[in-house]
Amino acid sequence: MLYVLYDILFYLLTPLIIPYHLYRSLKRGRSLAGFGERFGFIPADKLSRLAGARTVWIHAVSVGETMAVRPLLKELKRRHPAWRLVLSNGTETGQRIARGIAEVDLCLYVPFDYRFAVGRALRAVAPSLVIIVETELWPNFLLAARRRGIPTVLVNGRISDRSFPRYRRFCRFFAPVLAEVSAFCMQTEEDARRIVAIGAPPARVHVARNLKYDLPVAEVGPAERQQLRQTYAIPAGVSVITAGSTHPGEEEQVVAAFARLRQERPLALVLVPRHPERAAEVGELLRQWGIPFIVRSRLASPAAPAPPGTVLLVDTIGELMKFYALADVVFVGGSLVDTGGHNLLEPASVGAPVVFGPHMHNFREITALVLEAGAGSQLADSAALAGELDRLLAAPAQRQRMGGAGLQLLARCGGAAARHLEIIDRLIPAGERS
Structure with missing residues (x-):
């Protein structure tokens, strides 16, 4: 019933969502193909880059999340060099940063959280694992991944002071959504406590520290x-x-x-x-x-x-x-x-x-x-x-x-990326690891 109400609300907002994002696309230089990706239409030439390989789908909404996840992308590619990494964003600026990351095999715009859009995108990419950066938890996307047997993990998770009271107020809605997530890698003990209070299953919550600590150190002469x-x-x-x-x-x-x-x-x-x-x-x-x-x-x-x-x-x-x-x-x-x-x-x-x-x-x-x-x-x-x-x-x-x-x-x-990978590797069947 909860998901039905969510779908009804999302469709009611469609007359606002589509014109707004079409205007953004035209104003900020996003191609019509990029706009189509928001509805799950991924061009065949892009998908050909995956070539049937095992794939990990990472979603980082904008610039900050994309920058934060770079150490994890490097470690993923090092441990699983044969895997293809797909990085999705919700903003044009995030996409520009993503295109410059050497470890990423394919960049996409994340689909809107319509069931038909996320279902089409997941069928096309066919990931073995979905990684979500910080707090981008979309109910239909998570539900569709779980029904396809795709494990999902939240990485570098945090719950800010400002958002925590709002999440607590609507915990009856968030608890079923959080139940779809296979593992939560939170930045701090306090973040872990907060996400459990909102409704995350405690056994799936881990403190893996902040990926933003894993920047390469390079003193400039x-x-x-x-x-x-x-x-x-x-x-x-x-x-x-x-x-x-x-x-x-x-x-x-x-x-x-x-x-x-x-x-x-x-x-x-x-x-x-x-x-x-x-x-x-x-x-x-x-x-x-x-x-x-x-x-x-x-x-x-x-x-x-x-x-x-x-x-x-x-x-x-x-x-x-x-x-x-x-x-x-x-x-x-x-x-x-x-x-x-x-x-x-x-x-x-x-x-x-x-x-x-x-x-x-x-x-x-x-x-x-x-x-x-x-x-x-x-x-x-x-x-x-x-x-x-x-x-x-x-x-x-x-x-x-x-x-x-x-x-x-x-x-x-440093070392947060390695801690995250210890948890992520538990979600990957042994026979599928590189």
């Missing part, structure tokens, strides 16, 4: 950093701030801090909005401040160095780690506004000192580890941003200590 700066038209002899994954309301604070600091020292700013389609909006903000800027997609190659005090405004996907690597100081966005923050370990993994705001509730454990290790600095509010950046830019020895502490932290905290 002076020569490599200088080469990156030349590639992106950053002049010699300037300090560089990278502001990554910024949101509306934050760019104003970052630009205000930069406007003040560029009067005091040779400085460049790399500004990377979380959603690249907002670049035009952020560019208008820079014009209002009278600050010169270069748009990344229009940057010539090779590029002539820009004057000191210029902003590199990034409107592309997939280069964020390079922008972290070339920076003297990194500000991680989503933290001065009540978004919940982004992954501090990404800049830490390239030895960059990290500055971030008070709103880090989606990364509470990582925040505590970064602060305890001395790898980052947390601001009380946006008013403190300029002062903290100025302090760190004037203290190269402290920046070096913070960067080194971040590298050591990553070296200590």
Whole structure:
């Protein structure tokens, strides 16, 4: 009865779902074939890449989840090199990142949760295992997988402070959905406790730690950093701030801090909005401040160095780690506004000192580890941003200590992918393993 009511609600929403996603497809460059994938129509030429091999279907809704699952994809391919990995996303930006991951054999858009759409997609891909990243639990997709005998596992699972009360309120709905999942690999003990409280069978819940800890550690030397700066038209002899994954309301604070600091020292700013389609909006903000800027997609190659005090405004996907690597100081966005923050370990993994705001509730454990290790600095509010950046830019020895502490932290905290694979391998029949 629960699934019947869910289906009725989903069909009632169809007049809103289809026009909205068709508009997104046209606006953001998604092909009509990509739109068809949302209804389970996967082109035959794509399916031919699977060539009858054993297949694992991994679903990561957007950029953050796609970035997080990369260590697991690498470990899956290492342990099961003959398997084909299919990675699905729900957003265009997530799909762009997915296409750049070497271990992925096929990229798809996830089907809408209509029974006919998920059934058609599962028949076409015929996976031996489905892996779902973080919290993307769609009832009909899970039900269809279970009826086909396909085990499903939630990886890097988390239940945020904000969502937990809502899930608890509707636990009578979520409990049957969670019962369809074969295993839950949660980030922390608290996440495990929360998903059991919502209705997950306790025997299937495991603490496997956070895949975002499994970033490759790569300290960037002076020569490599200088080469990156030349590639992106950053002049010699300037300090560089990278502001990554910024949101509306934050760019104003970052630009205000930069406007003040560029009067005091040779400085460049790399500004990377979380959603690249907002670049035009952020560019208008820079014009209002009278600050010169270069748009990344229009940057010539090779590029002539820009004057000191210029902003590199990034409107592309997939280069964020390079922008972290070339920076003297990194500000991680989503933290001065009540978004919940982004992954501090990404800049830490390239030895960059990290500055971030008070709103880090989606990364509470990582925040505590970064602060305890001395790898980052947390601001009380946006008013403190300029002062903290100025302090760190004037203290190269402290920046070096913070960067080194971040590298050591990553070296200590790895291994989550291996823990996840221990649980995943139990779901794969011995005769089907590579």
